[in-house]
Amino acid sequence: MGKEESPQIERRSTRHSSATISKNEAGTKSNEPLPPTVNDLFYGEEEKPISLDDVVSSFPGRRIQIIELMRVLGPVNCPMVPLFIYGDSSTGKTSITLQIFRHLNRPFVYSSCLTCYSPRILFESILNQLLLHRKSMANSYLSAKRCERPSDFVNFLREALISITSNLQGNSGKSGSKKLDRRASGNMIYLIFDNLERVREWDKSSIMLPFLLNLYDILKMPEVGLIFISNTSPDTYYSSMGYAEPTPVYFPDYKEDDLRQIFVKNQENKKLYSSFLDVVLKPFYRITRRVDELSTAFSQLYKKYCEPLSDLGVVPNEEMKRRLFSNLQPHIAPSMNEIFKVSSQPSTDIGATKEAKQKSSSKKSGLEVTDQLDLHMSTSAKYLLISAFLASRNPATLDASLFDSTGGSDSRKRKRKPSEKTSEQKEAAEQELLMKGPGTFPLERLLAIFQCITSVAEGSLEEEEQGSDGLRVQVGDNSLMSDVLLQLSSLCNANFIVKGVSCPLEGSTRYRSTICEDMALKVARSLKFPLSKYLYRR
Amino acid sequence: MGREKPAERALLLLRSRLCDPSFVFNSFSDSSDSNYSKLKFIISSSVTEACNNSILLLGPRGSGKVAVLELVIRDLLLEYPDMITVIKLSGLLHSDDNCAFKEIARQLCMEHQLLFSKMASFDDNAQFMIAMLRECGLAHKTIIFVLDEFDLFAQGKQRLLYSLLDATQSVTSQAVVIGATCRLDADQLLEKRVRSRFSHRKLLFLPPTKEDWQRLLEHILLLPTESTLPQDYAVEFNAKLQNILADNRFKGIINTCMNIDSTVNHLLKFLFRAVSNMDLATGFLSLENFKAALSNIQRQPKLECIKDCSVLELYVLVCMRRLEIKEQNSYNFNSIMKEYKSVHDSCQTSDYYAQNVCLWAFEHLLQRELISFNDNRGNNQSIEFRPVKLLVSSHELHQGLKSYRSCPAILHKLLAG
Numbered sequence: 001m002g003k004e005e006s007p008q009i010e011r012r013s014t015r016h017s018s019a020t021i022s023k024n025e026a027g028t029k030s031n032e033p034l035p036p037t038v039n040d041l042f043y044g045e046e047e048k049p050i051s052l053d054d055v056v057s058s059f060p061g062r063r064i065q066i067i068e069l070m071r072v073l074g075p076v077n078c079p080m081v082p083l084f085i086y087g088d089s090s091t092g093k094t095s096i097t098l099q100i101f102r103h104l105n106r107p108f109v110y111s112s113c114l115t116c117y118s119p120r121i122l123f124e125s126i127l128n129q130l131l132l133h134r135k136s137m138a139n140s141y142l143s144a145k146r147c148e149r150p151s152d153f154v155n156f157l158r159e160a161l162i163s164i165t166s167n168l169q170g171n172s173g174k175s176g177s178k179k180l181d182r183r184a185s186g187n188m189i190y191l192i193f194d195n196l197e198r199v200r201e202w203d204k205s206s207i208m209l210p211f212l213l214n215l216y217d218i219l220k221m222p223e224v225g226l227i228f229i230s231n232t233s234p235d236t237y238y239s240s241m242g243y244a245e246p247t248p249v250y251f252p253d254y255k256e257d258d259l260r261q262i263f264v265k266n267q268e269n270k271k272l273y274s275s276f277l278d279v280v281l282k283p284f285y286r287i288t289r290r291v292d293e294l295s296t297a298f299s300q301l302y303k304k305y306c307e308p309l310s311d312l313g314v315v316p317n318e319e320m321k322r323r324l325f326s327n328l329q330p331h332i333a334p335s336m337n338e339i340f341k342v343s344s345q346p347s348t349d350i351g352a353t354k355e356a357k358q359k360s361s362s363k364k365s366g367l368e369v370t371d372q373l374d375l376h377m378s379t380s381a382k383y384l385l386i387s388a389f390l391a392s393r394n395p396a397t398l399d400a401s402l403f404d405s406t407g408g409s410d411s412r413k414r415k416r417k418p419s420e421k422t423s424e425q426k427e428a429a430e431q432e433l434l435m436k437g438p439g440t441f442p443l444e445r446l447l448a449i450f451q452c453i454t455s456v457a458e459g460s461l462e463e464e465e466q467g468s469d470g471l472r473v474q475v476g477d478n479s480l481m482s483d484v485l486l487q488l489s490s491l492c493n494a495n496f497i498v499k500g501v502s503c504p505l506e507g508s509t510r511y512r513s514t515i516c517e518d519m520a521l522k523v524a525r526s527l528k529f530p531l532s533k534y535l536y537r538r
Numbered sequence: 539m540g541r542e543k544p545a546e547r548a549l550l551l552l553r554s555r556l557c558d559p560s561f562v563f564n565s566f567s568d569s570s571d572s573n574y575s576k577l578k579f580i581i582s583s584s585v586t587e588a589c590n591n592s593i594l595l596l597g598p599r600g601s602g603k604v605a606v607l608e609l610v611i612r613d614l615l616l617e618y619p620d621m622i623t624v625i626k627l628s629g630l631l632h633s634d635d636n637c638a639f640k641e642i643a644r645q646l647c648m649e650h651q652l653l654f655s656k657m658a659s660f661d662d663n664a665q666f667m668i669a670m671l672r673e674c675g676l677a678h679k680t681i682i683f684v685l686d687e688f689d690l691f692a693q694g695k696q697r698l699l700y701s702l703l704d705a706t707q708s709v710t711s712q713a714v715v716i717g718a719t720c721r722l723d724a725d726q727l728l729e730k731r732v733r734s735r736f737s738h739r740k741l742l743f744l745p746p747t748k749e750d751w752q753r754l755l756e757h758i759l760l761l762p763t764e765s766t767l768p769q770d771y772a773v774e775f776n777a778k779l780q781n782i783l784a785d786n787r788f789k790g791i792i793n794t795c796m797n798i799d800s801t802v803n804h805l806l807k808f809l810f811r812a813v814s815n816m817d818l819a820t821g822f823l824s825l826e827n828f829k830a831a832l833s834n835i836q837r838q839p840k841l842e843c844i845k846d847c848s849v850l851e852l853y854v855l856v857c858m859r860r861l862e863i864k865e866q867n868s869y870n871f872n873s874i875m876k877e878y879k880s881v882h883d884s885c886q887t888s889d890y891y892a893q894n895v896c897l898w899a900f901e902h903l904l905q906r907e908l909i910s911f912n913d914n915r916g917n918n919q920s921i922e923f924r925p926v927k928l929l930v931s932s933h934e935l936h937q938g939l940k941s942y943r944s945c946p947a948i949l950h951k952l953l954a955g
Contacts, residue, residue, distance in 0.1 A: 068834070071814040075546050079557035081810050086839075088846060088906060151631035151641060211630050217604075218628055222557050233839030236907045242599050242720060244803055247811060248837050253846040286849040286889060287899065336891065431866075431873070437923030514920050 041107035041129065041164070041189070049105045058099070059092055060265065061258025068249050069100055076106075076186035079222040082213075082244075086230045087251025090292045093229050094194055096251075106186060107168065112194035119208055123153040126191065130160040150211045154218055164189055165223050188223050191215075196230040200237070213243035253289045256281065262291060263298065271315045276305050279325050283336060297335060304331050380454075381487045382523050386531060387449040388497050388513040389520040392438035394536040396445060402534055403452040440500050440510035443488075450484065453529065544771045545821030548761055552813045555758055556806050559605035560612065563802075565757040566750075567609060573741055578610045580739065584714050585618055585680045590706035592715040592736050594688065596722050597743025600803025603718040604686055606743075611682065623649050623674065623681045629690025629719075635697045639663035642683075646670050664701060671711040681713045688717030692727040699728065703735035745800040751792065754802070755783060758809060759823070771821070778822045791828050798836065808835055840930050843906050844938030849889055849946060850899045852939070853878060855908065856952050858928050859935055868912065871900055871922040885948055897922070 052070070056063050072083050085093050101108050109129045116122035124143040128135070133144035147153050168187040199208050211218075216226050226246070230237075234248055254262065260277055267273040280301055284294055305328050306312060316324065377385075394402065491497045492511075500510045515523075524531035555561050567574040577593070584591040595603040611624055625645045632638035643663040647654035650670075658666070674681055683702055685691055691699055705711045717724065728736060746754065759779055761772040782788050795808050811831035816823050847855070857877040861869045875893055882890045901921070903909045912925040930938070932953075939945050939953065 072811070074553060074814055075549065075818075078550055078553045080553070081557060081807060088843075149631075149634075149637060151637050154631055155644075207630070214630060218630065222554060231905065232907050233843065234837070235839045244600055245807070247807055247835065249834075250837060250839075250842060252842065287891065287895060288850075288902065289846065289848050290902075293898075336895065437870075437872075437920070 041109065041132075042105060050099070050103050052103055055096070055099050055103050059096055060261035061254055062092055062096060062251070065249065065251050066096060066100065069097065072247065072249065073100070073104065073225070077188060079188070080225045082216045082226040082228065082246035084228045084230065084234055084246035084248045085251065086233050086248065088253050088290070089231050090290050091251040091253055093251050097192060097227065097229065101190070106188060106190065107164070108190040108192055110192045110194065113198040114195040117198070118202065119150070119153075119204060120148045123147045123150075123156075127153070127156055127160060130157070130164055150207065154215075158219060158221070161189060161219075161221060161224055165221075188225055190225040190227055192227045192229065194229045196228045197232045197236070206239070209237060210239050210243050213237070213239075213246065216246075217244060254291065256285050259285065259289070259291065259294065263295070269313055269315075272306075272309075272312070273302070275316050275321050275324070276302055276328075278321075279305075279328060280332060283332060287336065301328065301331065301335055304328055377523075378487070379527065380484065381491060382527050383454050383529075384446075384450055384484065384487050384491060385496060385513075385515065385523055386520060386527070386529060387453055388441075388446055388491070388511065389515055389517075390453075390531075390534055391441040391446050391449050391511075392513040394534075395439075396441070398536050399445070399449065402536065403449065438512055438514065440512045442508050442510055444508075446488075446511060447484070453534070544768050545816075545818050547767060548771070548775060548821065549813065549816055549818065551761065551767075552759065552816075553810070556810045556813065559602065560609050562754070562758060562806065563602050563605045563609055565753060566606070573743055574606050574610060576741060577606060578613065581610060581682065581714055581716075582614060582617070584712075585614065585621060588675075588678055588680075588712050590708075590711060590713055591739070592703060592706055593717070593739045593741060594724060594736075595716065595718040595741050595743060596724065597720070598745065598801055599720045600799075600801040601743040601745055602802050603743050604684075607684065607716060607718065611684075621679055623679060624684065625681060626684045627686065627691075629685065629687030633687075633690040633693055635694060636660050638691070638698045639667065642667050668701070668705060671705050671713055675710045675712040679712065683713060683715045685715065685717045688719035689721040689724045689727060691717075692724070692732075696729050696732050699732045700735070703732055707735055746802060746805075748796070751796060751800075751805060752783075754805060755792075755809075758806075759813075775822055778824075782823065782825055782828070785825060788825060788828060791832050794836075795832060808832065811835055840908070840934050841938050841941070843908055844930065844935065845942055847903070847906075847908070847938075847942075848899065850891060850896065851903055852942070852945070852949055853881075853887075853889060854896065854899050854903060855928070855930070855935060856939075856949050857881065858909065858926070859932060859953060862928065862932075868925040870925050871897065874900070874926075881952060885952070887946070887948055889946070 052066075056066055059066065069083075069085070072080060074080060085097065087093050098110065109126055111122060111125050111129070113122060116125050124145065124147060127133075127145050127147065128143055131144040133139075135141040135143070145152075145156050147156055165187050168189070193212060196212070199205055199212065202208055212228070216224070228246060233250075234245060237243075260274070260281060263277055263281075264270050264274050276298075280298065284297060288294060305324055308324065308327055314320075488497065492499050496513065496515055498512045498514055500512050521531060563574070566572045569575070573595075577595075580591060580593060583589075595607065597603050611622075615622055615624075623646070625642055627638055627641060632641050639660055640658070640663055643658065643666050644654050646652070646667065655662075671681060702713070702715050706713050706715060721727070725733060725736060725738065725740070760776050761767060763769055763772045763776070765772070795804070798804065808828075808831055811834045812823065812828045815827040815830050815834075817827075844852075844855070854874060857874050858869070860881075861873060861877055866873065875896060878896065881887070900909075904911075904926075908930055909926050909928055912927055928935075935953065939949055
């Protein structure tokens with residue numbers, strides 16, 4: 001997996017390191033770094049171009065796509081129509097494209113709509129690269145051109161492209177000079193737009209998307225190749241005005257055999273790992289096909305798998321395989337159900353953790369927190385959490401009966417309810433509950449429930465005193481109340497309670513609890529609080 | 539070795555032909571009733587007779603409106619040098635009036651070697667344009683305004699269109715306003731004051747007929763025999779190509795291609811893929827190249843997506859479909875999970891996973907855009923409770939399951955009902 005994302009990083013670092021190296025060398029002569037040259041547009045200065053076989057062999061299962069891409073790009077100096085590369089994430093779209101450019105040794109400008117998150121940043125990053133402009137102290141980290149509108153961008157872009165292409169043509173003309181002769185690059189220049197699907201969420205997407213997709217027709221320059229890389233298929237790019245569809249290249253998800261090759265590729269003990277894969281790949285493959293996710297799951301499991309082994313270089317025989325398998329088997333099923341838990345250890349693959357972090361929902365973080373709940377949450381925060389949960393789940397009309405002075409549940413009412421409803425109504429209500437999710441509640445109700453359950457809890461501890469000394473409990477409550485609002489806001493920040501929009505009729509802010517029942521039960525258990533007693537079940 | 543060189547050069551030639559619209563549309567320029575001749579006649583008469591004019595070019599995207607126009611302008615510039623100034627605007631870039639006037643002023647300044655001021659205001663630029671129009675009119679020079687994506691100029695207050703078309707009403711100016719758009723009702727978008735000043739001349743660009751396609755194919759693909767390419771290679775290439783063109787199977791491919799989209803652009807796209815597929819070792823186009831190109835272009839993204847899904851993701855999709863069959867008008871992740879559980883309870887499948895794993899599969903499906911939320915107002919509901927919908931039809935789902943390798947048989951049964 002490391003290799004999946006590494007080329008991108010490698011490229012950045014090589015460009016950067018080439019800059020710093022030249023700086024150091026120049027340091028003896030002058031303090032000025034070498035002015036950037038047109039060579040900066042090539043893949044990594046020091047690296048040798050790689051052969052096509054290397055590209056193919058470093059990406060198992062991608063031979064067809066690589067050949068297809070090579071064909072569309074064509075031999076030197078071939079004009080091309082815009083290209084649209086799409087496929088699910090972590091199928092190697094970006095890295096293969098960049099490696100192909102390394103192989104072809106042609107100039108290109110790479111910009112990702114993920115990092116360039118607004119039109120202006122995107123435009124300026126492209127122009128900076130084309131105009132060989134490097135942000136530095138001397139120019140106080142400004143871009144080469146300030147440009148916000150597509151119209152300005154097209155003018156600047158055309159100028160820059162013309163100067164670059166004439167420069168390239170000049171280079172290929174006097175090929176004997178310097179080291180440029182190794183660059184049989186031709187006079188084409190390629191603009192790569194990665195993560196195009198992001199543009200759809202931009203504010204100005206209704207202008208930007210048709211603009212980018214029609215850029216080729218607007219520029220009318222045959223020596224410019226446009227390459228779009230996207231997570232989603234072309235049919236998800238709706239636009240009211242339409243565009244000339246670029247020619248598509250599809251990267252399908254990896255098949256099981258490809259995955260096996262990918263995982264075995266970077267392993268030290270290939271035999272051992274493949275016997276490990278025999279066991280785990282099939283069941284996991286049924287859940288997900290993403291390399292990034294699988295690799296996180298496998299890295300943990302592989303450690304478990306190797307635990308009984310003293311020597312990791314051993315070649316496993318049948319008997320040993322069986323032993324290792326029986327050792328691992330109990331771990332597979334639970335790990336499958338926790339496949340997407342992010343490990344806290346620094347893993348080698350950046351891509352996987354990045355993906356996982358991005359997506360981690362409140363629910364998952366909730367699960368992780370439960371393990372160390374006692375350490376991180378004060379008692380009053382736990383009570384607050386439970387009362388929020390109750391306020392979200394129980395209908396407000398039942399509060400009085402659930403939390404009346406006796407503190408017990410109203411058994412009479414509960415028995416009456418089901419008989420009253422027909423089963424059909426009940427089903428509809430259940431459906432509604434599933435759809436609506438947890439309900440909202442005003443702050444007052446939360447505080448009221450909070451006070452009730454804390455008083456009950458205190459009461460249960462000092463049952464004998466309760467009747468005579470009601471005032472004491474009140475005092476105890478007040479001390480709990482003092483920072484309850486602070487606790488509430490920290491729970492809101494932790495995403496356990498969501499602050500909703502204010503109700504238009506009442507004007508007060510409404511809250512909603514997002515924790516699931518399991519978690520609430522766990523919290524209640526840690527407090528020895530009888531939660532189920534207070535939970536209204538339909 | 540001797541073969542490879544001409545093959546590469548032939549490929550280069552073909553590809554640059556395909557990427558050069560002026561070459562492609564050249565083939566239409568000779569007949570007298572083509573759009574090229576009509577357009578050329580209109581523009582050249584207004585140039586020679588020193589009058590104003592306005593035209594709308596209408597046609598589907600990729601039918602070559604702008605390409606033909608550029609061809610006409612190129613020829614006219616050769617015919618009447620120093621009499622024509624061309625100002626090109628695109629609705630995608632200059633739909634904002636302010637921006638459009640600025641661009642006009644910039645291009646006028648470029649053309650006439652004047653100093654362009656970036657700081658000039660909207661009014662300055664508008665007045666500058668009117669003044670320039672008058673000056674050019676006095677010098678018997680025609681200014682041709684090309685407005686690509688014309689419909690986008692009609693979005694705002696249409697001040698640009700008004701001042702351009704108003705200028706064409708006066709005798710002192712000499713301007714031709716040409717709009718190109720895909721919207722056939724573009725003139726209905728104009729305000730009354732603008733519409734009354736428009737000449738209502740419209741040129742319709744129809745997709746080429748079958749015979750035109752045949753002509754185009756030959757025009758584009760046949761290699762010139764008198765050129766730098768070795769003659770025997772070119773002759774052999776052309777002979778093989780003629781064989782292919784006459785082949786019935788090839789005609790079938792072209793027919794399917796035409797049935798999808800019969801604009802010139804689509805043909806070019808198709809041919810581009812076919813030409814790129816050419817085997818450089820043999821150096822000739824083959825029928826397989828065209829077949830491969832058709833399958834390259836004819837994508838079924840949703841079907842591909844379904845084929846890429848993992849088994850668990852398929853389960854989620856099938857459960858959603860089942861909910862739809864049950865006529866539940868809205869459902870969310872929790873109701874899907876309920877369905878999934880009931881399916882599992884009744885059939886005892888081996889693929890039963892915990893809720894958070896399913897949630898992950900659910901998120902994958904969202905990312906693949908096989909499903910989406912009903913409303914994209916991200917109100918603070920968590921994902922589980924937001925109502926979702928399928929973005930694939932039941933037919934596509936059936937197809938997808940059928941072509942899925944080693945699809946669990948139970949899924950077919952579940953989907954059937």
